[in-house]
């Protein structure tokens with residue numbers, strides 16, 4: 091092998107329309123119908139939409155009002171997170187039949203490193219097929235998968251034959267696959283970044299590859315380095331079985347906008363209590379406290395303060411959050427408040443990664 095770093099076999103498994111599919115599974119009357127998991131109220135947001143609803147342009151994170159306008163037949167179903175967690179556990183135990191290197195991204199998504207696996211199966215493609223079959227047997231639900239040499243490509247690939255499909259990008263196909271990939275499909279490129287890329291004349295991976303590391307760094311900061319590497323098939327991030335959180339937070343959206351400071355302080359106290367509970371549960375402390383304020387006109391304001399010592403104590407967090415609240419005049423009535431703690435005592439220094447050109451073409455590698 092001529093590669094400068096170990097090649098891995100990574101699978102990204104992603105359940106299809108997860109929350110919505112669970113609801114259709116548990117309630118046959120909802121099957122084949124356009125449904126949205128989430129609240130139907132004025133402030134409701136779609137957490138997940140069934141494929142029938144997606145045909146009408148209903149998407150997750152869309153306001154329920156807009157969703158209903160797009161699809162008048164839309165049926166709203168309340169989220170049942172306990173049930174989703176229960177199924178998520180079943181899915182994870184399927185993963186563990188194959189490898190212990192499982193990195194969950196959310197309840198319904200995970201990366202698996204099957205380079206060496208408990209079944210001794212050299213084909214990641216066949217393992218993905220088996221896993222999807224096992225998930226179907228265990229839960230009655232469909233999953234899709236992407237298979238390739240790193241997390242970035244596996245993640246992008248799992249979307250390609252969705253729903254209920256999978257896509258392998260073999261080592262020798264990687265560079266061409268990335269060259270052909272539309273820039274907005276690059277994982278990590280959101281709407282804002284995509285617009286910026288277009289302005290710079292970057293529409294595909296091929297365009298991206300013509301730009302120097304310096305050029306990308308200049309326009310995209312730290313992310314520039316990431317874009318420079320991933321388009322060359324380089325993404326050295328390992329599948330991390332236990333994800334170390336970068337921050338821990340709690341927040342609340344209110345049914346009525348708050349304009350009285352007394353009510354805000356009351357809510358801050360509740361939020362700090364919740365945050366305190368989460369910190370204690372994971373035995374975490376941090377140095378940076380951030381207060382998040384969303385106004386009734388949806389503008390977002392965050393204010394932070396970094397201390398010289400670690401705190402995890404509710405009273406200290408609340409005091410700092412209050413201080414941040416009073417720091418400036420409130421611009422408007424408030425619809426959401428949140429407190430988070432970052433700069434955690436769990437953070438480890440990441441190893442410096444050096445860029446190398448991936449030599450993938452000559453590789454003989456069983457996929």
Ligand SMILES: [Mg+2]
Nearest residue numbers: 104105107198
């Ligand atoms: Mg999913």
